[in-house]
Amino acid sequence: MEVIRLGYPHYKDKNKLPATAAALGYFDGVHLGHQKVIGNAMEIAREKGLESAVMTFYPHPKAVLGQVKQEVKHITPLPEKISLIEQLGVDYLFIIDFSTQFASLTPQEFVDQYIIGLNIVHVSAGFDYTYGRMGKGTMETLPFHSRGMFSYATVEKLAKDEEKVSSTKIRGLISNGLTDEAKGLLGRPYTTAGIVAHGDKRGRTIGFPTANIEFNDPYVLPSPGVYAVRVRIRGTWYYGVCNVGYRPTFEIDQPKRSFEVHIFHFNDEIYGEQATIEWHKRLREEKKFLGIEELVAQISLDKQRTAAYFGISGD
Numbered sequence: 001m002e003v004i005r006l007g008y009p010h011y012k013d014k015n016k017l018p019a020t021a022a023a024l025g026y027f028d029g030v031h032l033g034h035q036k037v038i039g040n041a042m043e044i045a046r047e048k049g050l051e052s053a054v055m056t057f058y059p060h061p062k063a064v065l066g067q068v069k070q071e072v073k074h075i076t077p078l079p080e081k082i083s084l085i086e087q088l089g090v091d092y093l094f095i096i097d098f099s100t101q102f103a104s105l106t107p108q109e110f111v112d113q114y115i116i117g118l119n120i121v122h123v124s125a126g127f128d129y130t131y132g133r134m135g136k137g138t139m140e141t142l143p144f145h146s147r148g149m150f151s152y153a154t155v156e157k158l159a160k161d162e163e164k165v166s167s168t169k170i171r172g173l174i175s176n177g178l179t180d181e182a183k184g185l186l187g188r189p190y191t192t193a194g195i196v197a198h199g200d201k202r203g204r205t206i207g208f209p210t211a212n213i214e215f216n217d218p219y220v221l222p223s224p225g226v227y228a229v230r231v232r233i234r235g236t237w238y239y240g241v242c243n244v245g246y247r248p249t250f251e252i253d254q255p256k257r258s259f260e261v262h263i264f265h266f267n268d269e270i271y272g273e274q275a276t277i278e279w280h281k282r283l284r285e286e287k288k289f290l291g292i293e294e295l296v297a298q299i300s301l302d303k304q305r306t307a308a309y310f311g312i313s314g315d
């Protein structure tokens with residue numbers, strides 16, 4: 001897949017770009033609804049003998065337009081979005097630098113400069129796609145703005161339990177601990193990539209060594225609790241059980257949520273290495289135990305439940 005980054009204005013010569021069928025949207029999460037839209041563009045590309053493309057934006061429009069104060073939390077920070085779109089088999093990815101100048105283009109200017117001007121000859125987008133200043137352009141206005149220069153397909157809503165599959169919905173599920181439901185809308189388990197940091201080394205003393213994972217990318221993170229997970233280290237997936245939270249039993253008053261995974265059948269020294277957590281099922285809330293013995297008994301149970309969930313041996 002060729003990645004083409006563009007600003008505003010852009011200086012691409014339309015005649016040097018292949019004719020593409022492109023899917024348009026922000027695509028955080030590359031969820032099943034997004035896959036339907038991208039799949040539609042790829043199918044039409046095949047039928048019409050075009051290259052397939054996706055057009056997305058960076059950073060998030062809400063961050064640029066000042067609708068959210070903090071950094072926008074993502075299901076898939078940009079590198080992961082790129083890799084997932086590539087895995088779908090898309091030929092070209094246009095990433096437009098979303099600036100206030102770009103956002104102030106009228107719908108017609110956006111269409112002229114970023115659709116017709118990029119040699120996109122077919123557009124696939126969802127029923128609720130909007131474009132141009134204040135999102136004034138919609139799939140109803142697209143025929144008018146197209147000037148007859150490209151074809152278009154409106155992809156119908158993909159819903160689950162009568163609710164639209166959306167990035168917003170999935171972010172809500174993850175931050176409420178419903179990672180198994182998020183899996184059903186993403187079409188794959190939710191993953192977050194981080195680095196193994198030094199913890200307090202208390203885990204070893206209680207018989208359950210843990211890897212303390214720090215996430216530097218702006219991920220939506222699961223709520224406090226204990227989760228059945230898989231962890232990828234040096235290219236190998238392991239099963240594990242992860243505690244998310246503040247470890248109230250130790251009354252350490254830590255301000256930051258920690259992510260500690262006890263990895264099954266694993267003893268290597270991995271500080272500073274990359275670790276990707278694949279979030280499966282939340283098993284329980286994080287609790288304050290009266291003593292270490294109670295905590296240890298509970299962690300043994302958590303391990304057993306995790307093993308049962310994955311259908312593996314619990315030793």
Ligand SMILES: Cc1cc2nc3c(=O)[nH]c(=O)nc-3n(C[C@H](O)[C@H](O)[C@H](O)COP(=O)(O)O)c2cc1C
Nearest residue numbers: 199200201202203241243247248249262286287302
């Ligand atoms: C599966 C699992 C469940 C845990 N559940 C809790 C809990 O409910 N409450 C709590 O205070 N700590 C809980 N812990 C966190 C332990 O307190 C933590 O692993 C210990 O403090 C070691 O941390 P350290 O290696 O950073 O020193 C859990 C840890 C694991 C691995």
Ligand SMILES: Nc1ncnc2c1ncn2[C@@H]1O[C@H](COP(=O)(O)OP(=O)(O)OP(=O)(O)O)[C@@H](O)[C@H]1O
Nearest residue numbers: 025026027033125126128129157158165166167168
């Ligand atoms: N469930 C869905 N069914 C059909 N099309 C969808 C669906 N979800 C998104 N799309 C389309 O996919 C493209 C990307 O959408 P967008 O990035 O806005 O995702 P979203 O999940 O709708 O996000 P948000 O929750 O922020 O509204 C758009 O063309 C949009 O219309």
